[in-house]
Amino acid sequence: MSKLEYLKQLEEALNGKISAAELNDIIRDYAEYFEEGKKQGKAEDEISKNLGIPSEVAEQILNADKEVKAEKTSAFKQAAQKLKKVWKSAAEDSVKAGTSAAKGMLYIAAAILMLPIVFVAVLAVGSVTISAVGMGISSAIIGTLAWAAVSILGIILPTEAVAAGVLLGLALVCIGVTVVSGMLWALSSFVRWLKQLFSEKEPEGCNEEEGKGEEV
Amino acid sequence: MNTQFRKGIIEMCITTLISRKDMYGYEVVQTIAVYTEINEGTVYPILRRLTQEGYFRTYLKESSSGPARKYYSITDMGREFLYKQKREWADITKMAEHILYPPLTAEEKEDAAHEQA
Known part of the structure; x- marks a missing residue:
């Protein structure tokens, strides 16, 4: 050539x-x-x-x-x-050593990371619970008062109005309970997800490609 | 022989040659070819790779006849690389020598002496 x-x-x-x-x-x-x-x-x-x-x-x-x-x-x-x-070796150490310092440190690190999230979640769950319970109690009180007013003062209130008040209170309590349980469920699944994240296995197959044959 | 292994050794030899004096491609190829059968076209890819790694720098120098020659010259990084390679080489050859051709034990030496006698 x-x-x-x-x-x-x-x-x-x-x-x-x-x-x-x-x-x-x-x-x-x-x-x-x-x-x-x-x-x-x-x-x-x-x-x-x-x-x-x-x-x-x-x-x-x-x-x-x-x-x-x-x-x-x-x-x-x-x-x-x-x-x-x-990170993996720290996680493995913690598993092996059980109650070792590594595990403690891992949990402390996780806790610090999660602290704000947990704080917000607790605040949200707490406030909804309080408001639900509050609404239920206040509706019940209003209903009772209305009933008392009827019987003591002889003011004639339509019984439907009283019943509506009590039912409204019950309905609010139900909604509150549903919302709170939903939030608790979301929180627990979040915690489970976090736990899974921490124990996640490293994916296989990171081996470097071995050299290709070359005539020199 | 494992081609990867061979390539590594040839790389080390090329780096050593260029660490002694600046050389142009043809010169490098011919020097290596004196010792071993080699596809001459494969030396340039090695020179190129080692240049890209930062082990060599190149410059063109006008030749009295024909086209300019591209010279390869070693960098500090190249020297460091070579130093490490040579140390590894010393280690591995020592290991191979001891395992492949172990020194005689005291008993074997005695036997050899008896046979001679």
Whole structure:
């Protein structure tokens, strides 16, 4: 294969897979190689043969680029994995040691993280409970008072009005109870989710791709 | 031989050559080719990769005849890399030598002496 033919094939194999600037640089390198070989009295054909098939050389160039890129991205990946490993080993230690300090620290950390959420949840549940109970009690009192007014003062109130008052009170209590239980359920499932998060297993299959075979 | 293993050793040798003096591609290839059969086209990808890693820097130098030569010169990072590689190499070859060709035990030495006598 002539120098021109070789460089053309190499260029075709790399075209579109790397930037134009890199492509020019690579072609320049191989052209230089041919010239140096010719200076030593070698034929273009011989130099082509010693270089190897252009498509294979192109593949090796692309693989080498991939390796460099993989190493660069894996710097981030490695940092993330290291962090995960530290956390995981802390979690594992805590499981193994049972009542060890690691477990305590883990729970303290979790508690600190969860404190504001729990505070808000308790506040919400508490206020709804209080208002529901308050509404129920006040409706009952109003109903009772109305009934008392009827019997003592002899004011004739329609019995339907009294019944409506009591029923309203009961209905409010029911709504309150429903809302409170709903909130408690949401809180407990949130806590369960958090617990699951803490005991989550690290996903498998993070192994780095082992080197591909390359004839050197 | 495991090609990955071979590639690693050739990388170390190329880095060593360039740490001694700036060299251009053809020179590197021919030096390596003296010792081992090699697809000459595979040396450039190695030179390129090590340059991208920051182990070499390159510069063009006009040649008296023909096109300019691209010279490779080692960086501080490259020297550090080489130092580490050589230490690992010393470790691994020591291990291999001791396991593959263990030194004779006292008994074996005695036997050998008897045989000679």
